[in-house]
Amino acid sequence: MGKYKLILAVVSALALFVVGFFVLYKNRKVKVDIQSPVVADELVNPLQISQMRKNSYPGSDIVVEKTLSSASTYDQYISSYLSDGLKIYALLTIPKGKKPDSGWPVILFNHGYIPPDQYSTTQRYVAYVDAFAKNGYIVFKPDFRGHGNSEGQPEGAYYSPAYTIDDLNALASIKRYKDANPDKIGIWGHSMGGNITLRDLVVNTKDIKAAVIWGGVVGSYNDLMNNWQRKVSYHPSPRELALRNNYRQNLTSQYKTPSEDPNFWNSIDPTYFTSDITAPIQLDVGGADEEVPVAFSGSLYNKMKSEGKTVEYYVYPGSDHNISQDFTLAMKRSVDFFNKYLK
Secondary structure (H helix, E strand, O other): OHHHHHHHHHHHHHHHHHHHHHHHHHHHHHHHHHHHHHHHHHHOOOOOHHHHHHOOOOOOOOEEEEEOOOOOOEEEEEEEEEEOOEEEEEEEEEEOOOOOOOOEEEEEEEOOOOOHHHOOOOOOOHHHHHHHHOOOOEEEEEOOOOOOOOOOOOOOOOOOOHHHHHHHHHHHHHHOOOOEEEEEEEEEEEOHHHHHHHHHHHHOOOOOOEEEEEOOOOOOHHHHHHOOOOOOOOOOOHHHHHHHHHHHHHHHHHHOOOOOOHHHHHHOOHHHHHHHOOOOEEEEEEOOOOOOOHHHHHHHHHHHHHOOOOEEEEEEOOOOOOOHHHHHHHHHHHHHHHHHHHO
């Protein structure tokens, strides 16, 4: 009997050991499975510059949808291309005359905020496009998603990567256009379009050869949240604020504020990556701008200058957000700048 009791005791001990090991192992697995996705979510956001650099922006062939009336020095078309599986419309302007052997230089044209449901491909910025086109540039002006007839929903530029994705796909599309010189592409951006332009410059540091920003929303995220609306008399419409705030709240609910989580907000902030910019930049701003603080452009200029970048900065005293009162001078400076670096 003693021998059987000993065997029974050993078997019981082994059984307890196996059960205990299984419980511990099971608990360990549950802990890992729960924690891993949380860590991954905290480290990756599609607006982060590092993530945007990893993405592909293939664009597509440009399709002419409609031929518009010609000007004496250029032809114009409503065209389209693909971005994120969406059909995006764009105004395509082609100079007349003898095309350079390597193709026409290009200006990718980023418009400022216009209510998406009021946007029209052929309205606004007519004089701007005309000035570049008659000076021998292809001008390609995307209607970002949700604008006019472009597919998709409007998402804004500051707290979503959507418009920058559309712009980088526009860049890839115009690079492959038969009449364009893929090695001589510049970007012009106004207001919201200036923010898109700056993000373009830090994501794609190779293909953009020069950039001009007028009245750009080029402040840091701390500036955008705390030093924008308090510094100007202009108040956005409820629709514009709702579009901006919805996407901002999505980020602040997860990452809080720039002061509470500076690492995350720096990771999505193009002003934090200006040392990576390779293209020369010109900044133009109206001294009486009541929509975007002049200080945004001034701070960007000082930062880039301290980093040894090629940057020009012009303030036009008495001019508004569109630099309307000094339009001729500002446009001449912009054309001269592109001529210097693209021709």
